[in-house]
Amino acid sequence: METPWEYRYAHRTQRMGSSVVRELLKLTEQPDIISFGGGLPAPEVFPLKEFKDACDYVLDHDGAQALQYSTTEGYSPLRGMIARHTTRYNVSIKPENILITSGSQQALDFIGRLFVNRGDYIVVESPTYLGALQAWNAYGAQYISIPMDEHGMIVDELEKALRNGPKFIYVLPNFQNPSGATLSLERRQRIVELADKYGVPIVEDDPYGQLRYEGEHLPSLVYLDSQYRGDDGTYTGNVIYLSTFSKILSPGIRLAWVIAPEQVIKKLVNAKQAADLHTATFNQMIAYEVGKGGFLDEHVKIIRDVYKERRDVMLETMDEIWPAGTQWTKPQGGMFLWGILPKDMDSAEVLKLAIERKVAFVPGMAFHANGGGLNTMRLNFSYSKPEIIREGTTRLGLLLRELVSKN
Amino acid sequence: METPWEYRYAHRTQRMGSSVVRELLKLTEQPDIISFGGGLPAPEVFPLKEFKDACDYVLDHDGAQALQYSTTEGYSPLRGMIARHTTRYNVSIKPENILITSGSQQALDFIGRLFVNRGDYIVVESPTYLGALQAWNAYGAQYISIPMDEHGMIVDELEKALRNGPKFIYVLPNFQNPSGATLSLERRQRIVELADKYGVPIVEDDPYGQLRYEGEHLPSLVYLDSQYRGDDGTYTGNVIYLSTFSKILSPGIRLAWVIAPEQVIKKLVNAKQAADLHTATFNQMIAYEVGKGGFLDEHVKIIRDVYKERRDVMLETMDEIWPAGTQWTKPQGGMFLWGILPKDMDSAEVLKLAIERKVAFVPGMAFHANGGGLNTMRLNFSYSKPEIIREGTTRLGLLLRELVSKN
Numbered sequence: 001m002e003t004p005w006e007y008r009y010a011h012r013t014q015r016m017g018s019s020v021v022r023e024l025l026k027l028t029e030q031p032d033i034i035s036f037g038g039g040l041p042a043p044e045v046f047p048l049k050e051f052k053d054a055c056d057y058v059l060d061h062d063g064a065q066a067l068q069y070s071t072t073e074g075y076s077p078l079r080g081m082i083a084r085h086t087t088r089y090n091v092s093i094k095p096e097n098i099l100i101t102s103g104s105q106q107a108l109d110f111i112g113r114l115f116v117n118r119g120d121y122i123v124v125e126s127p128t129y130l131g132a133l134q135a136w137n138a139y140g141a142q143y144i145s146i147p148m149d150e151h152g153m154i155v156d157e158l159e160k161a162l163r164n165g166p167k168f169i170y171v172l173p174n175f176q177n178p179s180g181a182t183l184s185l186e187r188r189q190r191i192v193e194l195a196d197k198y199g200v201p202i203v204e205d206d207p208y209g210q211l212r213y214e215g216e217h218l219p220s221l222v223y224l225d226s227q228y229r230g231d232d233g234t235y236t237g238n239v240i241y242l243s244t245f246s247k248i249l250s251p252g253i254r255l256a257w258v259i260a261p262e263q264v265i266k267k268l269v270n271a272k273q274a275a276d277l278h279t280a281t282f283n284q285m286i287a288y289e290v291g292k293g294g295f296l297d298e299h300v301k302i303i304r305d306v307y308k309e310r311r312d313v314m315l316e317t318m319d320e321i322w323p324a325g326t327q328w329t330k331p332q333g334g335m336f337l338w339g340i341l342p343k344d345m346d347s348a349e350v351l352k353l354a355i356e357r358k359v360a361f362v363p364g365m366a367f368h369a370n371g372g373g374l375n376t377m378r379l380n381f382s383y384s385k386p387e388i389i390r391e392g393t394t395r396l397g398l399l400l401r402e403l404v405s406k407n
Numbered sequence: 408m409e410t411p412w413e414y415r416y417a418h419r420t421q422r423m424g425s426s427v428v429r430e431l432l433k434l435t436e437q438p439d440i441i442s443f444g445g446g447l448p449a450p451e452v453f454p455l456k457e458f459k460d461a462c463d464y465v466l467d468h469d470g471a472q473a474l475q476y477s478t479t480e481g482y483s484p485l486r487g488m489i490a491r492h493t494t495r496y497n498v499s500i501k502p503e504n505i506l507i508t509s510g511s512q513q514a515l516d517f518i519g520r521l522f523v524n525r526g527d528y529i530v531v532e533s534p535t536y537l538g539a540l541q542a543w544n545a546y547g548a549q550y551i552s553i554p555m556d557e558h559g560m561i562v563d564e565l566e567k568a569l570r571n572g573p574k575f576i577y578v579l580p581n582f583q584n585p586s587g588a589t590l591s592l593e594r595r596q597r598i599v600e601l602a603d604k605y606g607v608p609i610v611e612d613d614p615y616g617q618l619r620y621e622g623e624h625l626p627s628l629v630y631l632d633s634q635y636r637g638d639d640g641t642y643t644g645n646v647i648y649l650s651t652f653s654k655i656l657s658p659g660i661r662l663a664w665v666i667a668p669e670q671v672i673k674k675l676v677n678a679k680q681a682a683d684l685h686t687a688t689f690n691q692m693i694a695y696e697v698g699k700g701g702f703l704d705e706h707v708k709i710i711r712d713v714y715k716e717r718r719d720v721m722l723e724t725m726d727e728i729w730p731a732g733t734q735w736t737k738p739q740g741g742m743f744l745w746g747i748l749p750k751d752m753d754s755a756e757v758l759k760l761a762i763e764r765k766v767a768f769v770p771g772m773a774f775h776a777n778g779g780g781l782n783t784m785r786l787n788f789s790y791s792k793p794e795i796i797r798e799g800t801t802r803l804g805l806l807l808r809e810l811v812s813k814n
Contacts, residue, residue, distance in 0.1 A: 003643045003668035004608050008574055010524045010546070013674060043471035051474070055462035064450035067458070067657035102509055102661075106683040113545070117417045134681045138520070139417070167415055201411050236410045250474035252688035254509075261410035267420060274541045275682070276513040280690055281659035 015137045034392030035360045036379040039177065039335060042310075044385075045303050046250055047290065054289035058282070066282045072273050073265075074100025074257075075284035081291060082257050091223045092233050096262045099269060102279045104207060104244045104256040108135035110271045111168075111203055111240065114264075116141045121166040125153045127338075127367035127376070129177050129205065132170055141167075143369035150329060152176065152183030155190045162198040169200060173221060175208045175334025178367045178378035182332055185218050192224045192238070201238045207247050210300045212333035213308035222259060236261045245287055247335070248300050253283045307335065313386045314379065314393050321397030323404040328379075335382035338364070341375040341400070342407060350377070350403065359395040419545055441799030442767045443786040446584065446742060449717075451792075452710050453657055454697065461696035465689070473689045479680050480672075481507025481664075482691035488698060489664050498630045499640050503669045506676060509686045511614060511651045511663040515542035517678045518575075518610055518647065521671075523548045528573040532560045534745075534774035534783070536584050536612065539577055548574075550776035557736060559583065559590030562597045569605035576607055580628060582615045582741025585774045585785035589739055592625050599631045599645070608645045614654050617707045619740035620715035629666060643668045652694055654742070655707050660690045714742065720793045721786065721800050728804030730811040735786075742789035745771070748782040748807070749814060757784070757810065766802040 058066050073079065079095035086093055101107045108131060116122070118140030124132070126145035133143070144161045146153045153171060162169075171191065173183040183191075195202050204221045222239040229237050244256035258268060272278070290296075314337065318328055327340040339361070341347060347363040354360060364376025381389060465473050480486065486502035493500055508514045515538060523529070525547030531539070533552035540550070551568045553560045560578060569576075578598065580590040590598075602609050611628045629646040636644050651663035665675060679685070697703075721744065725735055734747040746768070748754060754770040761767060771783025788796060 003670050004606060004645050005522070005647070005668065005671050008522050008608065009674065010520070010522055010527075013521050013678075038476075040476055043475055046471060046474040048466050048470040048474075051470070052463060052466045055466070056459060059455050059459045059462070063455040063458070064453060065659075067453040067455075067659040068450055069445075069447055069653075069658045102683045102687070105681075109682045113417070114420050115412070115415050115417055120417075131684075138678070138681050199411060201415065238411050240412070246476075250689075251476045252472075252474040254683065254685070254687040261412065263410050264412050267416065271420075271545070274512075274545050275516045276509045276661065277538075278661070280509070280661040280687055282657075283687055283690065 012138055012140065015140065033355065033358045033360055034384060034388055034395070036381070036384070036392060037360045037362050038383060039380055040383040041247060041251060041303075041335075042306055042382055045299075045306055047295075047299060050290045050295060051250075051286065054286045057289055058285045062285060066285045068281060070278050070281040070284075072269050072278045074098065074279065075281065075288060077292070078284045078288040081288060086259060089220065089223055091220065091226055091235070091259070092231070093235050093259055097235055097259050097265060099258045099260075099265050099272065100279050100284060101256045101258060101272070102254040102276065103246060103251070104205065104242050105131050105135065106275075107242045107256060107258045108132050108205075109138075110258075110268050110275070112136040112139040112141065113271050114267055115167055121164065123158070123161050123166045123169040123200070124369050125171060125176065126369065127178050127364060127373055128170065128369060129172055130367050132205070133369055145368065145370045148176075148179060148181055150181055152181050152187055153191070155187045155194070158191065158194055162194055162200050166200055168203055169195060170203045170205065171221065172205045173218070174206055175211065175331050175336070177207070177334070178336050178362070178364065179338040180329040180331030180334060180336050181338075182218065188218065188221055188224055192221055192228050195225070195238050196228060201240070204239050204241045206242065207244045208334040209243065210248050211304060211307060211335070213304055213311065215332045234262075235259075236263075240264060248296055248303065249287060249290065253287065255279065255283055255287050307382050310381045310384070310386055310389055311337070313389045314381045317390050317393035318397065321394050321401075323397070323401040325404050326400055335380055337379050337381060339377040339379055341377070342404065343375055345375050345403065345407065347375060347377045350399070353403075354396060354399055357395050357399055359392045361396070419547065440762065440765045440767055441791060441795055441802070443788070443791070443799060444767045444769050445790060446787055447790040448654060448658060448710075448742075449713055449789055452713055454702075454706055457697045457702060458657075458693065461693045464696055465692045469692060473692045475688060477685050477688040477691075479676050479685045481505065481686065482688065482695060484699070485691045485695040488695060493666060496627065496630055498627065498633055498642070498666070499638070500642050500666055504642055504666050504672060506665045506667075506672050506679065507686050507691060508663045508665060508679070509661045509683065510653060510658070511612065511649050512538050512542065513682075514649045514663060514665045515539050515612075516545075517665075517675050517682070519543040519546040519548065520678050521674055522574055528571065530565070530568050530573045530576040530607070531776050532578060532583065533776065534585050534771060534780055535577065535776060536579055537774055539612065540776055552775065552777045555583075555586060555588055557588055559588050559594055560598070562594045562601070565598065566601055569601055569607050573607055576602060576609045577612065578609060578628065579612045580625070581613055582618065582738050582743070584614070584741070585743050585769070585771065586745040587736040587738030587741060587743050588745075589625065595625065595628055595631055599628055599635050602632070602645050603635060608647070611646050611648045613649065614651045615741040616650065617655050618711060618714060618742070620711055620718065622739045641669075642666075643670075647671060655703055655710065656694060656697065660694065662686065662690055662694050714789050717788045717791070717793055717796055718744070720796045721788045724797050724800035725804065728801050728808075730804070730808040732811050733807055742787055744786050744788060746784040746786055748784070749811060750782055752782050752810065752814065754782060754784045757806070760806055760810075761803060764802050764806055766799045768803070
């Protein structure tokens with residue numbers, strides 16, 4: 001039966017499709033399926049004891065504050081902790097440059113809300129993060145896709161796009177979701193210079209920066225930009241930087257942060273007031289208690305060890321089993337790698353057969369703002385245990401052997 | 408120094424002013440001010456022990472689930488608990504009619520996102536809830552204001568407004584924020600009938616329904632609508648109903664819910680996916696643990712006792728001290744009452760003098776969508792202890808005596 005609300009939806013509601021990936025993932029939620037489809041952290045690395053201690057401490061010492069309304073900007077000690085963490089990487093910011101959000105998805109939404117007029121173009125990597133496309137589609141964004149290789153966005157293609165007047169550049173520099181690629185230092189530097197030359201600012205999305213399993217840490221775009229512009233202790237630059245506690249602590253507490261010029265933070269605060277008043281006080285205080293004594297530095301070492309092993313098992317199994325004609329990235333960190341099938345294969349069709357064999361992934365098509373990528377796939381290696389990863393990767397490899405030989 | 412983002416804001420950003428009330432309240436945050444300005448619950452009634460027990464239980468038994476990503480719709484047992492609570496009031500809904508949101512502010516935002524095209528009109532009470540205006544201003548809403556008396560919206564004024572094709576009617580039926588007024592049964596019935604007659608749906612915002620200190624519970628509009636329409640066990644009606652854990656448990660955990668036809672919930676879920684993926688799993692599981700054994704029924708009795716005493720102290724002091732020519736509402740529940748000064752007095756001017764005397768409130772002007780209300784004020788009675796309420800109400804009364812006698 002139809003509801004009276006049916007004819008009252010606003011124009012933007014039509015652009016809010018349910019995520020293809022989420023719908024597909026529902027199919028893969030049967031417990032006997034090995035799913036490389038999601039983007040979940042390993043539950044084994046959640047620091048349950050530290051959480052319990054922090055809950056007890058916060059409720060015993062500041063319970064009335066923890067359960068009360070608080071400021072939109074975020075819990076001051078937590079903003080201070082993030083500011084100190086950031087200055088370790090030589091980016092000189094103050095707590096006033098930080099907004100706490102309910103996950104990075106909310107930050108992406110607010111960026112759309114603040115900056116995207118219907119029809120505006122955003123420069124994105126191809127492939128790019130699906131959640132960003134979902135957030136900005138709701139505001140009527142269009143996209144200019146820049147192809148990638150194993151060193152990230154191919155910067156030679158960027159300059160032409162910038163001359164077409166896009167609103168901003170969206171880049172995931174470290175162990176990109178979905179491709180696993182890391183943007184090289186030279187390209188980072190070049191993007192910062194081009195952004196300045198054409199006056200097009202940058203949204204830098206960095207959920208995985210701490211999860212590097214080999215190689216050297218590369219400086220963030222926000223750091224390179226502040227150096228390039230010679231900011232003197234006050235960041236007024238070209239970059240809005242996003243990061244999150246989801247990958248280093250827990251996604252279930254929905255806690256992330258934005259670093260931006262203070263004027264932009266003020267606008268983001270206004271958006272957040274109207275959107276949800278503030279992020280849960282309790283969660284912010286717990287994250288601060290868990291994180292304040294340097295715990296996170298030690299904790300990410302454990303996460304790195306666990307995920308590195310899982311990545312290695314997946315890569316080894318692919319080397320052993322996957323047929324000639326298939327390729328994949330070898331990410332230096334993060335949670336995902338990217339499979340590339342022979343050009344004429346459709347990974348969505350492969351997924352249907354894979355589900356019959358009780359293994360799943362996300363077809364790469366979903367991560368392409370302007371189509372393409374039919375023969376690609378995203379595989380998550382953080383969630384399943386090593387023996388499960390070996391089994392699932394083997395199943396998938398054997399299926400691909402059959403398909404490639406028929407092909 | 409200007410940031411490069413400055414010239415890139417979208418048109419809607421201009422409509423996201425920082426809340427006048429929030430800015431004013433910053434002035435009143437000095438610790439020696441008695442503030443009736445905020446809308447905070449009393450910290451004395453937060454059930455800290457139950458929270459601690461629930462945190463321990465959840466982390467011991469379902470820690471990996473509590474800290475993990477979860478579904479956008481909300482934690483199933485919590486949706487079930489809310490569905491059972493709602494059916495006690497004879498509204499037949501299923502968990503599929505419920506979406507968990509990060510506070511009711513987020514539900515208001517999503518309603519704007521789903522239904523408001525720039526320039527659309529919304530019918531609101533005058534005065535009305537400021538947070539709703541903030542949420543919908545961002546989508547370019549305009550308002551038709553319907554005057555109120557002590558029985559709520561004056562329904563005789565409503566019919567003409569409905570003939571002008573507004574998107575929906577927004578009503579706070581119980582102990583309205585800001586006026587404290589409760590919509591009479593007869594008017595509730597009439598609004599439901601008129602909404603059906605003109606095909607204009609209703610957003611019913613009910614944060615305070617459980618906080619009644621005297622008189623009989625009145626049926627919700629969602630119940631009356633389902634009766635009027637004869638829904639047979641599946642709610643497909645005219646009303647989107649909002650309520651929250653903020654006033655009966657804790658606002659700092661940011662937890663609220665929407666009840667709506669299942670088709671509308673699906674659209675809201677899409678909006679929430681793009682906006683913040685889901686509300687914190689941990690918070691939902693804790694609220695369920697605290698609430699599941701009937702605790703909330705007992706707990707609201709304590710809250711009612713505490714707030715009733717505070718309301719009574721404020722009303723008694725006003726009776727004693729406030730000068731002839733001032734009037735106020737006598738709310739049967741909730742957290743606010745509404746002061747009306749002589750017609751030519753400006754409550755914003757009174758506030759400046761009041762702050763000098765270390766007492767604060769919110770000028771009523773802020774709650775008027777289309778101006779007016781200069782001589783009105785909102786007073787909160789839930790937050791301060793009784794002796795503080797007496798002192799603050801006395802200070803304000805003595806100031807008003809001086810001003811009225813000069814007048």
